[in-house]
Amino acid sequence: MDNFSDRLFEAVEAKRSQVVVGLDPAYDLLPPVLREKHEALDYRNELECAAGAYRDLLFNLLPRVAEHAVAVKPQLAYFEALGAVGYELYEQVVDAALQLGLMVIADAKRGDIGSTAEAYARAHFEVAGADALTVNPWFGTDGLVPFLERTRGGKGVFVLVKTSNPSSKEIQDLHVAGGTPLYMRVAELTAEWGERSRGELGYSAVGAVAGGTHAQQLAELRQALPHTPLLVPGYGAQGAGPEEVAGAFDAEGLGAVVNSSRRILYAYREHDTDWLDAATEEVIAMKRALWSASGRG
C-alpha cells in the first residue's frame, strides 16, 4: 500500500480540499428532527436510542461530504460514551467512510507501554480498519513503536505535539533544557519518528497534531517540520478560521489538513435549511476558504 502521506495529499489534489470532517456525535446537539424521530422508536434503552440517532446522522452525512472532504475523523470518546453499542457504531462508520473513498483518521489519542500500544494499534488499524490514528507522546519512543511500524503497511500516525485547548500550555509550553518549549522537543522527536516513512511527495507517514487556535506556534511548527504532515484541529467551533490555519500549509498548499467537527455536524443551528444541506454547505464553504488560505484559490 502507498505511503500514508502520499495517499493523503493525493486525495487533497484530487478533491481540491484540505477538509477533515470530525465525527463528534453528541446527543444534545443533534438536529431536533433526528432526536424526535428516534425517541419515537422502540429502543431497549437510551444508549441504543442515541446510537440509532448517531447512525442516522452519520450515514446520511458521509455520502454528502465524501466528494468535498479528504478524510473523516471519528472521535472515539463520543462512541465510547454509548458503551459497546457505540463502539460497534464506530466500526460501522469507519467501514462506510472507507467505502465512500474517504480516508479515516481515528481520533483516539491512545498511548501506553509498548505491549499495550501493540493492542491499541491492532484495535484501530487492523480490526477497525482506520488509515491513521492520533497518539499521545507521553510514553516516549517505545510506546509508539507499534504505531510507527504500521506506517510500512500504509498507515499514518499523528502525534499530539501542541493541542488546541487553553491548558495545553501548562505542560506542552514548559521550557526544557536549552530554553525550548516542550512541544518543540516533541516536534523534533516526531520528525525523528517519521524519518523512515517518507513518501514520494516528501512528507512522512508520521504527522503532528497542532492546534489551529495557536496560529503563531502552528506557523513555527510548519517551518521546523518540513517533512511532517500537520493535522490541525480547532477550526470552527473552537475559534480558528482560515487566517489562523494558513501558516500550516507549505508553499505548494500541501502539508496540512484541517479538521472541523461541531461547526459542520451541527451547522443547522446557523442555517435556515435542512440539517443535511446546512452541513454540506458548511463543508463546501470550509473547503473553499482553506483552498484560498493555502494559496491555491
Place this chain on the structure above:
Amino acid sequence: MDNFSDRLFEAVEAKRSQVVVGLDPAYDLLPPVLREKHEALDYRNELECAAGAYRDLLFNLLPRVAEHAVAVKPQLAYFEALGAVGYELYEQVVDAALQLGLMVIADAKRGDIGSTAEAYARAHFEVAGADALTVNPWFGTDGLVPFLERTRGGKGVFVLVKTSNPSSKEIQDLHVAGGTPLYMRVAELTAEWGERSRGELGYSAVGAVAGGTHAQQLAELRQALPHTPLLVPGYGAQGAGPEEVAGAFDAEGLGAVVNSSRRILYAYREHDTDWLDAATEEVIAMKRALWSASGRG
C-alpha cells in the same frame, strides 16, 4: 458515596492486601486448555472466539481473586483489540468485578480537550461503571476537569506521572524551569488537582501512576506527594519486586496499591498446577510479599 481513596484504603485494611490484578487478556498467552476449548467451539469469527476465551479466563479468575485483591485493572487496549465484542466484554467484566466486591480501575489512559474528556468520563465512570480511571496529563487542567469533577461522586482518577516503560525518560524526565524533572512538575500538578477531594484517611481521590520499575523515583514521589495515592504498575512481568515498590507505601503501609497483570493471569507458565490455581497462588504470594514490604507483615 464515600471518597474514592477512603474506599480504596478501607478495602486494603479489610482484605489485608494492596494487590491490584491487571486484566490484560492476550490470546497467545492464554492457558492452552482455554484456547483449545474455544477453538473447538462454533464462533462466527476469530474475534468472537478470542472474546469467548477471555470471558472464560476472567469470569473464572475473578471469584478466585476477589478476597485477595482490592481491585482489578482492566486494560482497555486488550478489549478494544477485539472490536465491539471486546468492548462489550469489558463492560461485563466491570459488572462482574463490582458484584464480587472488587473495585475497578479502568486502565484507559484517556486524555483530550475538555468537551471530549467529558465524553470519556461518561463512558468509563457512568456507562461502564468503573470506580477509577487512569488519565494522561498531556492536555493540562482543562482536559482533566471532567474526570476530577467525578471525584465528588466517589470516583477516582490516577494521573500518569511516571510510567514504567524505559522510554518514559525521553519526555517525563526532561528538566523544566528550576531544574525539576517534568514528572515532578506533573506530580505537583496532580497534588493540586487533588486538593479538593481529600478523604478522611488523608488521601485524595486524585492519585498518581508511578512505575514500580523506577524504585528511587517512586520513593521520591511518595515523599513529595503525602496526600496522593499511588498506583504502581510494573510488578512481576515488567521486573519490579517487593523491594522496588516498598518505597511507595507510607509509614502505616497505606498510600499505594500495586498492579501485576501477566505474572498473575499467565502464572500457569511457571507453576505445575492448573492455570486457575496457579493464578490464585500468585495473587496470594504477591499479597503476602507486599504486606510485608509495606511494614505490615
